[in-house]
Amino acid sequence: MLATFLLQANPMELIKWGIWIFLGVIIFVAVIVLLNFGVLWIQAASSGAKVSMFNLVGMWFRRVNADVIVNTRIMAVKAGLQLPSDLLEAHYLARGNVPNVVRALIAAKMQAFH
Numbered sequence: 001m002l003a004t005f006l007l008q009a010n011p012m013e014l015i016k017w018g019i020w021i022f023l024g025v026i027i028f029v030a031v032i033v034l035l036n037f038g039v040l041w042i043q044a045a046s047s048g049a050k051v052s053m054f055n056l057v058g059m060w061f062r063r064v065n066a067d068v069i070v071n072t073r074i075m076a077v078k079a080g081l082q083l084p085s086d087l088l089e090a091h092y093l094a095r096g097n098v099p100n101v102v103r104a105l106i107a108a109k110m111q112a113f114h
Helices: 002-008 012-049 051-061 064-079 085-093 098-113
Strands: none
Touching: 002 085, 002 098, 012 051, 051 064, 064 098, 085 098
């Protein structure tokens, strides 16, 4: 059936179908990414600790727990520390305890003020 359709269809119709299939795949991938990372991205953006969607997808590829990185970054930004997510990821990949290190940095900053 598909072979018959391909033989009888004109080339412009095949190009049109190819474009629609390509757009469908792109939309499907975008929806999957938004379903996986949308909540984290909104949480980070609304708290002022911006993390891009590309960073979140990159964390997934590198097998980094994005929840830990985003929540720790939020904690740091709320305490006045500007720690980039790349540094937090590097520490996570080195098997470090990211939340404890950030809590210690916050405590040291608060101690310096007193």
